[in-house]
Amino acid sequence: MNFTDKLKKAIESSGSVLSVGLDPDPARLPLSLKEQVSDPNGQVVEFCRRVINATKQHACAFKPNMAFFEAMGDAGWQILEEVSDMIPSNRIFIADAKRGDIGNTAGKYREAFFDRLNADAVTLNPLMGLDTLEPYFGDASKALFILTMTSNTGAADFLQRRFEGRLSLGEYIAELLSKKQERSETHLGMVVGATQPEAFEPVIKAHSKAHLLIPGIGTQGGTVESVVKATADHKGMVVVNASRSVIYAGSGSPEWEQEVSLRAEQLKEKLKPITERYVA
Amino acid sequence: MNFTDKLKKAIESSGSVLSVGLDPDPARLPLSLKEQVSDPNGQVVEFCRRVINATKQHACAFKPNMAFFEAMGDAGWQILEEVSDMIPSNRIFIADAKRGDIGNTAGKYREAFFDRLNADAVTLNPLMGLDTLEPYFGDASKALFILTMTSNTGAADFLQRRFEGRLSLGEYIAELLSKKQERSETHLGMVVGATQPEAFEPVIKAHSKAHLLIPGIGTQGGTVESVVKATADHKGMVVVNASRSVIYAGSGSPEWEQEVSLRAEQLKEKLKPITERYVA
Numbered sequence: 001m002n003f004t005d006k007l008k009k010a011i012e013s014s015g016s017v018l019s020v021g022l023d024p025d026p027a028r029l030p031l032s033l034k035e036q037v038s039d040p041n042g043q044v045v046e047f048c049r050r051v052i053n054a055t056k057q058h059a060c061a062f063k064p065n066m067a068f069f070e071a072m073g074d075a076g077w078q079i080l081e082e083v084s085d086m087i088p089s090n091r092i093f094i095a096d097a098k099r100g101d102i103g104n105t106a107g108k109y110r111e112a113f114f115d116r117l118n119a120d121a122v123t124l125n126p127l128m129g130l131d132t133l134e135p136y137f138g139d140a141s142k143a144l145f146i147l148t149m150t151s152n153t154g155a156a157d158f159l160q161r162r163f164e165g166r167l168s169l170g171e172y173i174a175e176l177l178s179k180k181q182e183r184s185e186t187h188l189g190m191v192v193g194a195t196q197p198e199a200f201e202p203v204i205k206a207h208s209k210a211h212l213l214i215p216g217i218g219t220q221g222g223t224v225e226s227v228v229k230a231t232a233d234h235k236g237m238v239v240v241n242a243s244r245s246v247i248y249a250g251s252g253s254p255e256w257e258q259e260v261s262l263r264a265e266q267l268k269e270k271l272k273p274i275t276e277r278y279v280a
Numbered sequence: 281m282n283f284t285d286k287l288k289k290a291i292e293s294s295g296s297v298l299s300v301g302l303d304p305d306p307a308r309l310p311l312s313l314k315e316q317v318s319d320p321n322g323q324v325v326e327f328c329r330r331v332i333n334a335t336k337q338h339a340c341a342f343k344p345n346m347a348f349f350e351a352m353g354d355a356g357w358q359i360l361e362e363v364s365d366m367i368p369s370n371r372i373f374i375a376d377a378k379r380g381d382i383g384n385t386a387g388k389y390r391e392a393f394f395d396r397l398n399a400d401a402v403t404l405n406p407l408m409g410l411d412t413l414e415p416y417f418g419d420a421s422k423a424l425f426i427l428t429m430t431s432n433t434g435a436a437d438f439l440q441r442r443f444e445g446r447l448s449l450g451e452y453i454a455e456l457l458s459k460k461q462e463r464s465e466t467h468l469g470m471v472v473g474a475t476q477p478e479a480f481e482p483v484i485k486a487h488s489k490a491h492l493l494i495p496g497i498g499t500q501g502g503t504v505e506s507v508v509k510a511t512a513d514h515k516g517m518v519v520v521n522a523s524r525s526v527i528y529a530g531s532g533s534p535e536w537e538q539e540v541s542l543r544a545e546q547l548k549e550k551l552k553p554i555t556e557r558y559v560a
Contacts, residue, residue, distance in 0.1 A: 073357065074354060103432070147408065150382070154410055159408070
């Protein structure tokens with residue numbers, strides 16, 4: 001099944017365009033979980049399992065953030081493999097890696113994320129040039145989400161600055177991606193931060209068929225309303241990610257899983273105006 | 281000991297500015313090693329051990345490339361931890377990760393590379409803005425090598441293009457890094473590709489005290505002579521990396537370790553004009 005069909009089915013079966021970001025931080029796990037599971041690595045596995053179970057009815061995608069697993073060393077990579085297996089096969093698995101490297105090395109990252117972890121998509125950094133994306137090409141069941149506009153203040157340093165006559169470097173990247181898409185079976189999507197909708201409108205126009213992964217909702221301060229508005233005419237599909245604001249929604253409570261589930265459900269509801277574009 | 285002193289001592293004790301890149305690819309291991317060690321993961325560990333032993337007299341630094349370890353899954357991360365422990369403490373350990381992410385996530389990568397693996401330095405991607413470097417600040421014993429000009433053809437897409445009135449985006453990044461250095465105890469070095477010396481001269485001028493990590497020698501086609509010339513007046517120290525051209529120098533031969541050692545020694549000799557700048 002090609003990536004677009006898989007994403008569409010995931011949105012249909014969950015009735016949601018929400019992606020839940022898995023950023024498991026041992027220091028922030030719910031107290032009640034720590035009391036139930038003694039092994040620290042087991043706590044992380046169990047946390048991810050319960051978050052996935054609590055949110056899968058409200059999310060079309062899960063996005064494990066590599067950094068949080070790598071920070072746990074070799075155990076973290078084992079946990080990541082376990083967590084990858086927990087993501088339902090009718091949901092999209094996005095490996096949030098933001099890698100970017102020359103061909104030889106990029107081929108190894110492709111192996112790590114597509115062949116080993118069996119992710120449906122990976123986030124990538126295009127700074128070194130679009131030739132660094134090519135090792136990921138040739139598989140219609142996969143997608144790349146490429147950084148074009150991010151949600152941090154540092155986006156002003158480079159991505160939001162004028163470049164080659166365009167409004168921003170991000171817009172220029174998007175334009176090149178749109179051309180590059182013609183030579184790739186792998187879908188070239190984009191990561192576009194939600195905190196600066198005025199910066200992202202020209203970016204998404206420049207590559208209008210790209211599926212979008214939009215972080216920055218919740219903890220980072222982006223609003224769902226502005227995303228709904230800014231993507232009204234976009235031809236690719238829109239997936240909106242929330243991480244900390246969902247997974248730590250109930251960390252102080254013994255009923256934390258219900259609170260996590262509720263928070264995901266609330267976001268799903270708020271995102272309905274987007275979901276309804278794809279689901280009859 | 282601060283990073284600059286540690287690097288200087290590593291150059292003094294090896295008499296070399298060569299960095300050996302560890303890109304262990306199971307498909308390219310020496311045949312004779314495969315015959316001696318039956319376990320595939322053991323082969324990679326043993327390969328790295330022998331490469332380090334064969335080259336440590338000729339190299340001031342080792343640079344494991346994360347992608348090659350990640351492509352081996354959870355076993356790869358274990359191997360990486362073993363290999364990290366093999367790097368002599370009087371040599372520089374550069375984690376070649378090219379990560380770049382927002383503060384929360386960057387803090388986890390810092391934990392992975394500095395706290396877990398105990399690397400002396402990590403390579404980073406600055407596209408998302410210089411605020412993404414700050415979680416790595418505050419430790420004078422560590423260094424960041426930040427991508428400013430790379431050695432692949434795709435560097436022409438963004439890094440070599442005119443930006444904000446400078447000759448290139450790479451030059452502009454370097455200029456911001458030079459200012460940012462004033463606020464960081466962690467050294468802000470740069471990765472500057474060797475295949476385009478004419479593109480890198482303005483970059484290294486813009487951040488003239490930065491230590492440089494120069495890849496692209498050997499397999500990628502950069503020449504030592506052009507690097508020697510282009511860095512003649514540079515105030516930071518220059519480390520030149522070679523990966524595949526060294527570690528696979530003797531893969532067809534039962535005496536592969538001698539050939540790897542010889543190749544490193546030849547590069548050390550060629551790099552003497554640089555080394556002599558730092559060693560009396």
